[in-house]
Amino acid sequence: xxxxxxxxxxxxxxxxxxxxxxxxxxxxxxxxxxxxxxxxxxxxxxxxxxxxxxxxxxxxxxxxxxxxxxxxxxxxxxxxxxxxxxxxxxxxxxxxxxxxxxxxxxxxxxxxxxxxxxxxxxxxxxxxxxxxxxxxxxxxxxxxxxxxxxxxxxxxxxxxxxxxxxxxxxxxxxxxxxxxx
Numbered sequence: 008x009x010x011x012x013x014x015x016x017x018x019x020x021x022x023x024x025x026x027x028x029x030x031x032x033x034x035x036x037x038x039x040x041x042x043x044x045x046x047x048x049x050x051x052x053x054x055x056x057x058x059x060x061x062x063x064x065x066x067x068x069x070x071x072x073x074x075x076x077x078x079x080x081x082x083x084x085x086x087x088x089x090x091x092x093x094x095x096x097x098x099x100x101x102x103x104x105x106x107x108x109x110x111x112x113x114x115x116x117x118x119x120x121x122x123x124x125x126x127x128x129x130x131x132x133x134x135x136x137x138x139x140x141x142x143x144x145x146x147x148x149x150x151x152x153x154x155x156x157x158x159x160x161x162x163x164x165x166x167x168x169x170x171x172x173x174x175x176x177x178x179x180x181x182x183x184x185x186x187x188x
Contacts, residue, residue, distance in 0.1 A: 014076035016045075017116040020148055021087075022070045022131070022140055024109045026057055029067035030179065032094055032108045037071070037181055039093065040110075043086045044073040049181045050146035055139045055173035063105050067176070070113065070143035079115050079127050087112070113144055117154040130154055138167035142175070 021040070025032040033052065040046060050070040057063040075082060087110045094108040113131040120129040130153060133140040145164025152159055167173070 016074040016076045017118075018047075018114070018148070018151070019044075019073050019075055019082065019112065019116070020070055020114040020144055020151075021073065022068065022111045022113050022133075022143060024066050024068045024139065025107060026064040026066040026105050027095075027107045029064075033067055033069060034181070035094060036090060036108050036110065037069075039090045040071060040073070040086070043090075044075055046071050046073050048072040048147045050143035051175045051177070052179040052181070053139055053142055053173050054176050055171065057105070058137065058139075066139065067179070068139040068143055068173075069181070070140075070147050072147040079112055079118070079120060079129055080125055082112060082115075083126065113140065114148075114151065114154070119154055134160070134163060138171050138173035141167050142173060 023033055023036055025036075037046075037049065048071065053068045054065055055068065057066055077085065090110060091108055096107050096109070111131055111133075112127070112129055113134060115129050118129055120127045122128075131140060134144060134153065135141070135156065141160070141164045145160045149161035149164070150159055153163060156163070
């Protein structure tokens, strides 16, 4: 029996974004995540301006809801960073630079983590700040209560309706994720 056998799975919400070949890279990232994790739900795809980087290509953003027994640090080191590297993500000092893919851990159940050394800030502060984060998360877990704010992702997402230029792209759809038995 492995040492992980007793670990409990919990809901994790991940956000994805790309503004370099975004349609191709988002689909490829989803396929990789579907192979690595138990995806329960996939959001619509949203398009919007790049935050803090005027004149750069527009972003496509989405979110997924998964079940995993991995810790946030394990998820980041074993799944997210290798996926980003595989899709050509280059990290620079410019946090607003264009990217092939960006995957962030937005929520891990009711866990609250602030570990700058590990690069973990959960729940993602962007949930309350940015439409491109809040709207896709609302799609995948509307009834989930933000662990700090105590309000649902539906309520948070609704605050961003009609604000800014982030809008759903109904012409872009994810294929259904592979469901494990």
